[in-house]
Amino acid sequence: MPNKILKSRQSQAINCLDCPSRPLCITGGLVHKTEIEEVNDVIMNSITLKKQKHLFHAHTSMKNIYAVYSGSCKEYWIDENGNECLTNFYFPGDLIALESIPDRTNLLSVSALEDSELCVLPLNELYPVMQKHLNVLKRFIAITGNKMRNDRSTKMGVTANERVSDFLLNIISRMLERNQTEKNIPLPMSQLDISNYLGIAHETVNRIFKNLKDQEIIKIENKMMTLLDLDELERLGRLDYSLK
Amino acid sequence: MPNKILKSRQSQAINCLDCPSRPLCITGGLVHKTEIEEVNDVIMNSITLKKQKHLFHAHTSMKNIYAVYSGSCKEYWIDENGNECLTNFYFPGDLIALESIPDRTNLLSVSALEDSELCVLPLNELYPVMQKHLNVLKRFIAITGNKMRNDRSTKMGVTANERVSDFLLNIISRMLERNQTEKNIPLPMSQLDISNYLGIAHETVNRIFKNLKDQEIIKIENKMMTLLDLDELERLGRLDYSLK
DNA sequence: CGGGCGTTTGAACGTGCTCAAGAGGAGTGG
DNA sequence: CCACTCCTCTTGAGCACGTTCAAACGCCCG
Incomplete structure (x- = not known):
């Protein structure tokens, strides 16, 4: 090692x-x-x-x-x-x-x-x-x-959109617990990691991320995410993290 | 209650x-x-x-x-x-x-x-x-x-075939722990329950069950399953329960 | 500066979903 | 005990979402 x-x-x-x-x-x-x-x-x-x-x-x-x-x-x-x-x-x-x-x-x-x-x-x-x-x-x-x-909650979504949204909501909720602000959510893993975690093709993850960015729901730059529209992200996912 | x-x-x-x-x-x-x-x-x-x-x-x-x-x-x-x-x-x-x-x-x-x-x-x-x-x-x-x-192991499969196979392997492994024989595996839940558990349409679960029965990998009657071909079922799934 | 990894985008294919319909079986109430 | 209902299981057809394959680009790191 x-x-x-x-x-x-x-x-x-x-x-x-x-x-x-x-x-x-x-x-x-x-x-x-x-x-x-x-x-x-x-x-x-x-x-x-x-x-x-x-x-x-x-x-x-x-x-x-x-x-x-x-x-x-x-x-x-x-x-x-x-x-x-x-x-x-x-x-x-x-x-x-x-x-x-x-x-x-x-x-x-x-x-x-x-x-x-x-x-x-x-x-x-x-x-x-x-x-x-x-x-x-x-x-x-x-x-x-x-x-x-926590282990249960991240993989309940059926569609790729739900799974990615739930994944982001899970990360956001855990980061807010850690005193990060919603303008300041670290995403240290690669999109490939996320795809392997969610059991989704990495191209699909990338396209969903692009959609979320185009719809101004999130912003990502340099491994940091900014949450722009929590309501819409929660609507896309299946979980209720009650982040308000 | x-x-x-x-x-x-x-x-x-x-x-x-x-x-x-x-x-x-x-x-x-x-x-x-x-x-x-x-x-x-x-x-x-x-x-x-x-x-x-x-x-x-x-x-x-x-x-x-x-x-x-x-x-x-x-x-x-x-x-x-x-x-x-x-x-x-x-x-x-x-x-x-x-x-x-x-x-x-x-x-x-x-x-x-x-x-x-x-x-x-x-x-x-x-x-x-x-x-x-x-x-x-x-x-x-x-x-x-x-x-x-256990919670982790049952939902790692990506395709519907893998998920159903892994589900059955999980049940079988738990039942063998409970001193059931492989000719005597209870399946008390409905196919609808299984579909809701796996996040798969119940029609798909039914078709996969039919295939497994047609290929003589399992037999099901009256909420009891008989395991006929463990090797083939393990090949279809993604998990290794080392059931031999 | 080169190589490899991560990201991005396009096109075609295929798995699994949706919708529909019917059969069988169990449970309930008359 | 039978008739009715509801639930579960089954099967078919068409469609859509997500995968696979392919290619190109940026970027980090050695």
Whole structure:
């Protein structure tokens, strides 16, 4: 696994208490300082991951879960024809590898969409903290529930237009949670990634993006999206994210 | 909520220790009798649910999770056009309402596909057992991970043939886990349910079923499926369930 | 400066949808 | 117990959306 640098977390001044993504992450909603600090103590290391480098590959063993501190990642597998099938995108505050817990095996690969930093949470050290602090236990289980909801919600659309609109609404909703404004939505993944995620030809994704831009519903330049007409985008999709 | 009968669990002689679905359910893998018994003690009641009756409706508050003891359920929501969008099927040993934990709100409805029995697990009473017994905590989190994997795996196919094949492979794999033989796979849901689940026209589902039957890959009669040619079904799908 | 990736656009084909209609089966009420 | 209704399953025909194939361009990165 080249280009992956492990650093002691202390030396980087990364700390849950002043992490901007804390509300979304595992210490989100916790009020007692001791609870937060005990989770923070579990996270000894962080990983710096250069663009396109892998956090882990499919069919490897898993010991840690990871929290995105900065940047973004994609999760995928390679099918029998060599196609890259994307299963998820991860942004700051998201936990990676929750799926790998049952048999401690990664069934999917994860790589960075851009230069990223990730916090390392050794699973075996996290369990005792959950046992000691009910609020940490509740928080962790709530996060797994939120992931189930999020994973479900992005692929319900039937037509290509619905799927792309729902995808954008999902990204927008997650970015607004992360204190981005609607003029400032990062889209770090390529259109090809989006097509592989949605199970749609990349030409179709491109044409739908063009339509959305021509109709002045969104604007995209330099991997950043500006939302111009939320009402119309919600009308095109099937989901209600209640973004108002 | 008509036709829903709550009984004291004791009076029904339903007990985790001799439940046939225990290996798949929350006490699966546990070896210490005290652990199993303390989980069992949390489950005071079971629910008898007649076919088509609801366990709960969307937009209601949630206090319990449910374990299917017998029968089967479907989970769905109604979109703005009144279409029933199926999100999951639940079989004996499966836990229902894990998604509802974050905000204690059901976003989806669940109803019975056939007469069913469900065990009621009050969430607030389950937390202390997880805190006390590391193995119960690990088991619960493993189940959430398994659900994430299962939810993901059924909708990756792009073509209608792939989606139907993957759906059948998923059902078969879950039924073999439940000690069914490949000559004896229950399909309690209607073709309409399957089409609503897969996001495919029900006519298309029917035609693909007809092809699978004509090619002697499967046989279906009276809501029971017989698997005749696993190799061919796996070739048609995209997933590898390694069912051999 | 060259190569490769990502994006854009066009044209033709084909899968799967829509609409329509009928048969079979289960459940309900008289 | 039968008749009626509704739901599910089945099959056909035409159409449309999205794919596939092809080609060209811009741009990032080495």
